[in-house]
Amino acid sequence: MIDKVNIMSSLNDFFVKGGIHEFPIFCIARQGGRTAVEILARAVIMEGKHAYIGQNLTGLRSMGANSIVIRFAQSEDIPPGFNVTNPEGALFMHEMFIRNAPGSSGMSQLTPGAVVGRLNSGFLMVCTSKAPEELDYPVPFEGTVATVDAEAIFTKRVNLQPAPSGITALGLFVAATGDLVSLDAVKEAILAHDRLSKKVREVNVLCLMDAFDQAKVAHNLKLPGRPVEKAKATTRFSLKPDGELHLMTQSMSARWRTKLPICDMSKCTCKECFSAYSCPEGAISWTDGVIHFDYNFCKSCGTCAQECVFSTITMGDVDQAMQIEEEKGSAS
Numbered sequence: 248m249i250d251k252v253n254i255m256s257s258l259n260d261f262f263v264k265g266g267i268h269e270f271p272i273f274c275i276a277r278q279g280g281r282t283a284v285e286i287l288a289r290a291v292i293m294e295g296k297h298a299y300i301g302q303n304l305t306g307l308r309s310m311g312a313n314s315i316v317i318r319f320a321q322s323e324d325i326p327p328g329f330n331v332t333n334p335e336g337a338l339f340m341h342e343m344f345i346r347n348a349p350g351s352s353g354m355s356q357l358t359p360g361a362v363v364g365r366l367n368s369g370f371l372m373v374c375t376s377k378a379p380e381e382l383d384y385p386v387p388f389e390g391t392v393a394t395v396d397a398e399a400i401f402t403k404r405v406n407l408q409p410a411p412s413g414i415t416a417l418g419l420f421v422a423a424t425g426d427l428v429s430l431d432a433v434k435e436a437i438l439a440h441d442r443l444s445k446k447v448r449e450v451n452v453l454c455l456m457d458a459f460d461q462a463k464v465a466h467n468l469k470l471p472g473r474p475v476e477k478a479k480a481t482t483r484f485s486l487k488p489d490g491e492l493h494l495m496t497q498s499m500s501a502r503w504r505t506k507l508p509i510c511d512m513s514k515c516t517c518k519e520c521f522s523a524y525s526c527p528e529g530a531i532s533w534t535d536g537v538i539h540f541d542y543n544f545c546k547s548c549g550t551c552a553q554e555c556v557f558s559t560i561t562m563g564d565v566d567q568a569m570q571i572e573e574e575k576g577s578a579s
C-alpha cells in the first residue's frame with residue numbers, strides 16, 4: 248500500500264497563512280482581459296502589495312478563452328504558475344464560461360469548467376445582463392454573486408464588436424470584492440497604462456465607473472446549482488467571425504497523433520495528480536481519485552509522461568488508451 252502525499256493541503260495552508268488573494272479570470276479573445284488583469288495588478292501594487300499574473304496561452308485556449316490567474320498579497324512570497332490553488336472567487340467576462348463544470352477538488356487547472364466545478368463560495372462575478380439571482384450556475388454556490396453588463400456599458404460609448412470590455416469588468420470586481428482594491432487605485436492604474444492611447448484610457452475610466460455604479464451585488468446569496476450531464480474534463484471555445492462563442496468538441500491535433508498517454512494507477516503516489524498541471528491543453532483531470540485524459544484535446548506531446556516523477560504515465564497505443572479510458576467511464 249502506497250502512502251500518498253497530500254501536496255494540495257500543504258499548498259492551501261501556504262495560501263491561507265500568507266494572506267494570498269487568488270482570482271482566476273476568464274475572457275474571450277480580443278476582449279482585453281489580459282490588459283485588464285495587468286491594470287488590476289498595477290492597482291494592487293500601487294496600494295503597496297505584491298502581485299503575480301499567470302496566463303495559459305497555449306494551444307486552442309488562446310483562440311477562444313483566455314485564462315488568467317492573479318495572486319496578490321502583502322508578502323512577496325507568492326507561488327507562481329497557472330494552476331488554481333485556493334481561489335477566493337472568479338471573474339467570468341462572458342456568461343458562457345459558467346455553463347459547464349466537470350468538477351475538481353484540490354488544485355485545479357486554469358480552465359473555466361475546472362474552476363466552476365470547485366467554486367462553491369466566495370465571490371462569483373459574471374459579465375451578463377442577468378441579475379445575480381437569475382444566474383444559471385451549474386454547482387451550488389453560497390456567497391457574493393455580482394453581475395454587470397460590461398459589454399453594453401462599453402458599446403454605449405464605443406461601438407466595437409466584440410466589445411473590449413475587460414477593463415470595464417474591473418468595475419464589477421471592485422464593487423463585488425469591497426476593500427480588496429480601491430476604485431481610485433484602478434482608475435489611476437488605467438490612466439498610467441501607457442500602452443493604451445490617452446483617449447482609450449479615458450474612455451475606459453468612464454466605463455469602469457459606470458460598471459461600478461451599475462454592478463448588481465448580492466451578498467450571502469445561495470444559488471442552487473442544477474443537474475448537469477457528466478461533463479468533459481475540458482471545454483474549449485472558438486470565437487467565430489460573428490463574434491459569438493461556440494463550444495468545440497475536438498482539437499485538430501486529435502486527427503494526426505499516433506500515441507496517447509496511459510497511466511498505471513496502481514503505481515500512483517500522489518493524492519491528486521501533480522503532472523496534470525503541466526498539460527498544455529488542460530486535458531487531464533482528477534475525479535474521485537481517478538485520473539482522466541480528455542483524448543478529444545490531448546495533442547500527444549508527452550509532457551505528462553515526462554513530468555510524472557514515478558513514470559506511471561507512458562505514451563501508448565491510441566486504441567488501447569481509448570479503451571482504458573472508456574472502461575474508467577463505464578466503471579464510474
Ligand code: SF4
Nearest residue numbers: 515516517520522555
Ligand atoms: S501520474 Fe504521476 S504525478 Fe500523476 S498521480 Fe500518478 S504518480 Fe502522481
Ligand code: SF4
Nearest residue numbers: 526545546548549551
Ligand atoms: S500528452 Fe499529456 S501533457 Fe500532452 S496534451 Fe496529452 S495529456 Fe496533455
